[in-house]
Structures are given as C-alpha cells and as structure tokens.
Amino acid sequence: MNLFDIIGPVMVGPSSSHTAGAAKIGNVCNKLMAEKIESAEIYLHGSFAETGKGHGTDKAIVGGLIGMACDDERLPESFDVAQEMGFKFTIQAADLGDVHPNTAKVIMHGVSGHSLEVVASSIGGGRIQVVMLDGVKANFSGESPTLIVHNVDKPGYITEVTRLLGIEHINIATMQLYRKKRGGEAVMVIECDECVPDSTIKELEKLEGIMKVSYYCPE
Template sequence: MNIFDIVGPVMVGPSSSHTAGAVKIGYTSRKLLGEPVQKAEILLYGSFLATGRGHGTDRAILAGLLGMLPDNPDIPRSFELAKKAGMEFTFGEAKLKNAHPNSVQLLLTGKNSRRLEIVGESLGGSLINIAQIDGLSANFSAEYPTLIVHNLDQPGHIAEVTSMLSHKSVNIASMQLYRSSRGGNAVMVIECDQEVPAESIKWLEHLEGIEKVTYYSLSGRKI
C-alpha cells in the first residue's frame, strides 16, 4: 500500500470518484478534442446521474472541459466560467447499456467545428477509463501518451503505425485492437512511453484507409 491509497488524490471536492475522476474525464476529453469546447452535451449515467449533483459531478465535468485539473480551486465556479467563455452546455441522461455505474457520455463540438463523442468511466481514487471514442471501444487510462487510430479493417495499417513509432523511437507500452466487423471500421489504441511527434500524427492522418487520428498528450498541464 502506498500513501495515495491512504490519503487519496490532491483535489477539490467531496469525492475522488464523483468529483476528481469527473474532472479528469472532462479534462482528458478536451485534450482529445484538440481544441477549446464550444458546445457540450453532458449525459450522466448510473450513480453519476443519481447522486452527481450532490457531489458536484456536473460542475466537475464542466471544469475539466474548461481545462481545469482536480486541484483547481475554481472548479465550483465552472458553470459561471463556462458561460463567460461562451461555451454552450446541457445535461441529460445517458442511455448506455451495461456501463460502469460512474459513467458519462460527452458529445463535444470544438471551436473549429471538430466533433467528438466520449464515454468515460470514473473507477475510484480519481482513476478513469476512456471506454469509447466515437462509438468504438477504446479503454485507456489517460496515464500514458495515447494514440487512437480509426481505420478501415484492411491489411497493413497496424504495420504502418507500429513502423512509424519505431522509426521515431517511441516505445509501445500497450496496444489494443478493436473492430466493428470484418472489413468494417477498426480502431487501434496505443499507449506509449514517449510522446508521439506532431508531424507523425499528421502523416498518419493522410494515409489511405485511415479515417481519424486522435492523440492524448501528457505534455503541459494546461490546454
């Protein structure tokens, strides 16, 4: 057992799962969007829906979408700050099936019109899991630089991505592969030990058969 297990994370709010974890889901989702959030539809599920208001889950998720981390003292003011920033936001109920009880579905539109759908889970102790991106399984912790590649289920795409990472001296910590059906849509979720260069991400985006590339970076505390 380490000190984190005893005292928990550094945070603002009453709950490491309903508050700190909720902030991290919002923060991670904003980084994955890659631009400031212009519009957010925030759909709560399970315990997040039932008890979230009392724990400040709604304010916590919105604070993360504004770029705040769990120790930011402005988290309780997130509604006010979002309105000042011109962010449109609404809350509702997520219609998820067999999801973790502390889950939220985020439908995001960025200031440059980029769109992203996230299902995030708060696992306790401020640990999170990004369960889905744009309707496909993802399942990563946001503890590592993470490359998410949406592609057609065709031969060669895995080799293209892994060869690029090797050429850039980026070590793969873990790799998960999902597909909707044979020959349909597929996704690679690659957690890395080093940051992936921006030019390499742009190179991937222009390959034939690659539909979308999303990247979660650990560099910098502000986005």
C-alpha cells in the first residue's frame, strides 16, 4: 500500500470513494464507449445511493461520462454542462445484488445507436473496479490499457488475439477469461503494458466470430 491508497488522488472532493471514484467510473465508461454518448441511465447501489447526493456522487458520475477527470473543477456543475452539451441522463437508486456498497450501473447509448452496460465499484482511495460489461463478468481496474474482446466460445480466438498483440510488441500484464455458458459468448479481458493501436483493434473486429471489441486507455 502506498500513500495515495490512503489519502486518495488529486481531486475535487469531498470524498475519494464517493466523489473521485465516481468520477473515474464515469470517465472509464466514457472511454469504453469510444463514441459520443447521447444518453445514459445511472443506477446507484448501497452507500452510493444512500449518501451519494451529499458527496456529489451523482454529479461526479455525470461529469466523468461527459469526459471530466476527478480533478476537474467543473464537476460540481456537471449537470449544467451536460445539459448544454445535449447529454440526457436519469439517476435512480437500485439494488444491484452482491456487490461492493459503492457500486453503480451505467447504461449508455451512443450517437451510432450502440449501447454499453457497465457495472463498476469505487473501492477506496479513488480506485475503481469494473465488475461487469454487458451482463458478462469482468475484473479490471482502469489503471492500465485494457482490451475487452467478446467472441464465440470456440478454440483459436485466444491464440489469434495474442498473436496480433505480439506483432505490435504489446506485453500482456493480466488476462482473464469469462463465458456465460459453454459454446456461447466468451469474453477476454486483457490488461496491457502498452496502448493498443487502432489498427490492431480494427483487425480484431474483422475476425469471424468476434462479436465486439471494447478498449480503454487511461492516457
């Protein structure tokens, strides 16, 4: 544990978990969407729902969704900024089940008609954990470039994805595999040491059996 795990990041307060972490959840959602978000439904669970309004959790998540970082001084005015941008959103409390008390579910709708559902938790010190993508289990922190590949659960896809990353000399830090059922939809969550080029993402999207590719880079 380092000092920033205790005192949190440089941020607009008052809380590293309820404010900075919430802003980071919104910001990660924004980058995963990879296009302008027209609207979003935001569901706050547990402590986020109970005490979040006083900590600015709602404004922090909306700020993150429209591209604000956790130290952006405009976070307290994010609702007004969102309205000026034409970004529509709803916020309500919800029981998301057996998850961390500081958890939010965000359902986004982009300008292309594409939608993405993200469930993420603020785990303290401004750190977060994405735990679900489009109803499929996931587990990544948003601290590293992360590639999420949805594919048909058949042999060969892991080899092809790692081959394409190897061509670009991208080192894999962690790799997690999930699936809903055998032979159904599978998900690879790959945290990398380097950013993944757009050309590699486009090559992955062309592969037969690849349903969707999402990418997050903190830079």
